Amino acid sequence: MKNDVPLKSSVGVIGAGIQGVCVSLHLIRKGFQVTLIDKDDPGKNSASYGNAGHFSPYASLSLNRPDILIDVPSMLLSTTGPLALKWNYVPKMIPWFLRFIKNCTRKKMMYTAKYMHQILDLALPAYDELFQEIDISGLVESRGIIYFWTNRDLKSRELEINVRKELGVEQQLLKPHEIHDLEPHIKQIYHSGVLYPSARHARNPRKILIKLFELFLKKGGKFIKENVETINFSSDNKPKIKTNLNSYEFNKTVIACGAFSKKLTDQANENIPLDTERGYHVHFKGYDHLLSRPVIFLNRGFGMTPMEQGLRAVGTVEFGGLDNPLSKKRIMNLVNNAKYLFPELGKHEDEWLGFRPTLPDFLPVMGPSKNYKNLFYSFGHHHLGWTLGAISGKILAGMIAEEKTNLDLSPYKSIRFS
Secondary structure, three states, X not given: OOOOOOOOOEEEEEOOOHHHHHHHHHHXXXXXXXXEEEXXXXXXXXXXXXXXXXXXXXOOOOOOOOOHHHHHHHHHHOOOOOEEEOHHHHHHHHHHHHHHHHOOOHHHHHHHHHHXXXXXXXXXXXXXXXXXXXXXXXXXXXXXXXXXXOHHHHHHHHHHHHHHHHHOOOOEEEOHHHXXXXXXXXXXXXXXXXXXXXXXXXXXXXXXXXXXXXXXXXXXXXXXXXXXXXXXXXXXXXXXXXXXXXXXXXXXXXXXXXXHOHHHHHHOOOOOOOEEEEEEEEEEOOOHHHOOOOEEEOOOOEEEEEEOOEEEEEEEEEEOOOOOOOOHHHHHHHHHHHHHHOOOOOOOEEEEEEXXXXXXXXXXXEEEOOOOOOEEEEEOOXXXXXXXXXXXXXXXXXXXXXXXXXXXXHHHOHHXXX
């Protein structure tokens, strides 16, 4: 393989989730010397382990929609609803919420949808490129994803369907009998649904991440299991990273540690309004045969995915930061919602809390720091971090290698928050 850059060019990548691993892998393929740093082993209890496992190329419409603001109060008051707040975190969330509200116009919604669609359209081909180099047999299934709802939720669904139609997203509207034909075990509470046939799902996201990580090591990448504490810069602008044990200097550095990225971007004097949507999962072991593909019940804002570990129930959005403990109330909400759809479910296991890194305009940050030309970012992919891992890695590696692209990458730059 021809190297695009001289081997002496070193890059440090902070964060060994799907973003960091994919960035690292693409960089090493371009001939960079890459060191990946994380306090934990890849996939250990992180969002890259605990997510819904969806590859969702259709999901261009985000939460910044004009209709969402009307729904928020009822969502917060509903005991079965998808949204919750940790009240001790409300004062910290106010600046984020105010920015979020400004992004809930039709114009901003369409802008976000357009630029999410631009990268989502390339997401699966980017994974296919990486999957040619690892064995994913039995780990990825291509059966689509079903969303369904009761008639109470119809107006919001029409907005989603119309916007996705406008963007050219492949979707198939389903009548109740068609949902039943595809997934006969779901309790028949639905009035309609939609199948996204090009979507896929992972049978075990962590196993896929580890295979990509092992490929990175095989290609000469280096992994350091230490906790990054500070980042600063030498007189010639090279990033200097200090961990709990050592100091390192690289030609360039990438911050790709999801919801934990803000601690480091603040040190680069860049006030990026990153916050976290806390999500939960549980497993019902031995029940994965009840579904052929992932389903999402939109009225209650949660989904279920058949996985190796069992039937994974995943979802809810809880605003509460990184330090609040797991909420048993949200776990039980998820368990009860799962049993509402599948009354035969038994005991749940593996209570998990993870953090989705989210920005108020629901676009990720990908690209250089506005203050330091040798510092790059790849985070803030909210619910789509797993889907966008491979394409984000490819885009960022291309930026670092100073390659030309026909994509418009300006909407993802951090300077938009200045």
